[in-house]
Amino acid sequence: MTFAPRREPLAKLPTPLLDLPRLSTVLDGPRLLIKRDDLGGFALGGNKVRKLEFFLADAREAGADVLVTCGGVQSNHCRVTAAAAARAGMRCVLVLSGTAPGRFIGNLFLDQLFGAELHFVETREERAPRMEALAAECATKGLRPYVIPLGGSTPLGAYAYVEAVKEFAQQCRLLSMPISTIVHASSSGGTQAGLVVGCLAEELPTRVVGISADEKKDDLTRMVNDIAQALAERSGLPAPRKDQIEVLDDYVGNGYGVPTDASEEATRLFARLEGIVLDSTYTAKAAAGLIDLVRRGRFKRDEMVCFWHTGGNISPA
Numbered sequence: 001m002t003f004a005p006r007r008e009p010l011a012k013l014p015t016p017l018l019d020l021p022r023l024s025t026v027l028d029g030p031r032l033l034i035k036r037d038d039l040g041g042f043a044l045g046g047n048k049v050r051k052l053e054f055f056l057a058d059a060r061e062a063g064a065d066v067l068v069t070c071g072g073v074q075s076n077h078c079r080v081t082a083a084a085a086a087r088a089g090m091r092c093v094l095v096l097s098g099t100a101p102g103r104f105i106g107n108l109f110l111d112q113l114f115g116a117e118l119h120f121v122e123t124r125e126e127r128a129p130r131m132e133a134l135a136a137e138c139a140t141k142g143l144r145p146y147v148i149p150l151g152g153s154t155p156l157g158a159y160a161y162v163e164a165v166k167e168f169a170q171q172c173r174l175l176s177m178p179i180s181t182i183v184h185a186s187s188s189g190g191t192q193a194g195l196v197v198g199c200l201a202e203e204l205p206t207r208v209v210g211i212s213a214d215e216k217k218d219d220l221t222r223m224v225n226d227i228a229q230a231l232a233e234r235s236g237l238p239a240p241r242k243d244q245i246e247v248l249d250d251y252v253g254n255g256y257g258v259p260t261d262a263s264e265e266a267t268r269l270f271a272r273l274e275g276i277v278l279d280s281t282y283t284a285k286a287a288a289g290l291i292d293l294v295r296r297g298r299f300k301r302d303e304m305v306c307f308w309h310t311g312g313n314i315s316p317a
């Protein structure tokens with residue numbers, strides 16, 4: 001059987017691939033570019049829009065009428081799932097870990113605005129069992145639930161980033177030379193798995209460096225590898241070697257969503273030099289990693305390096 005998952009268009013594609021001229025000059029290193037998946041064109045954009053295109057199509061094929069997923073209280077994935085469900089005329093059930101704040105701001109406000117049903121649990125470990133319980137409850141009411149695991153980081157979700165690399169490879173053809181490295185924020189592993197398999201499939205000479213937003217290097221490397229191997233096996237696309245999955249966990253600081261001095265500096269530099277907004281949980285830390293690698297001389301001046309902006313522009317205090 002051939003692997004050709006359907007997608008239901010949500011995003012505005014292709015997202016722009018642009019130069020970062022002023023940041024490149026200030027850092028005085030390689031030529032820096034940015035792939036703007038923050039401008040995904042649906043529900044405030046971000047990497048989850050690409051993934052939802054495939055989950056939504058799969059849910060429709062399964063005859064589903066409820067999307068069930070989970071994340072942290074300010075999850076971008078939950079925000080995009082809620083919006084996708086609204087657009088598809090489906091219900092949405094979200095399991096959010098962390099305490100429900102007194103006032104719903106940021107993504108939590110949007111989840112509610114998009115009409116999702118919200119369930120709060122205290123710990124991350126409670127999320128998956130609670131999703132299963134709520135899905136079972138939906139089924140007893142005669143509904144047809146479709147469960148999307150955390151971050152949409154399944155082989156299907158990762159496949160969205162294989163498709164994204166096809167788009168990127170087309171854009172790269174217009175450049176004078178290949179991009180040596182993609183740097184991006186990595187957390188549940190699906191985006192990185194798709195980027196790595198996609199670069200192999202397109203035969204790009206491009207390394208992918210995932211900057212962890214929370215997980216330890218070894219854990220995230222294993223998560224990315226598991227998804228990439230499963231995707232390769234299912235699709236017949238090339239499987240990465242272990243050394244092709246590069247994760248850095250040096251920029252997490254005091255944990256998920258907690259800003260660091262470096263992430264705040266990165267946010268200021270992107271804002272004031274390029275007019276681009278980063279979020280404190282993911283992209284500010286990935287940008288801090290990129291800036292640090294440039295300052296440490298890890299790239300040659302005649303290289304081109306792409307910061308893949310995965311979105312998440314809402315950073316409520």
Ligand SMILES: *Cc1c(COP(=O)(O)O)cnc(C)c1O
Pocket residue numbers: 046047048076077151153185186187188189190191192279282283310311312313
């Ligand atoms: C979810 C998310 C990521 C991480 O993507 P994964 O596929 O979970 O690794 C990075 N950046 C932003 C803004 C996100 O919302």
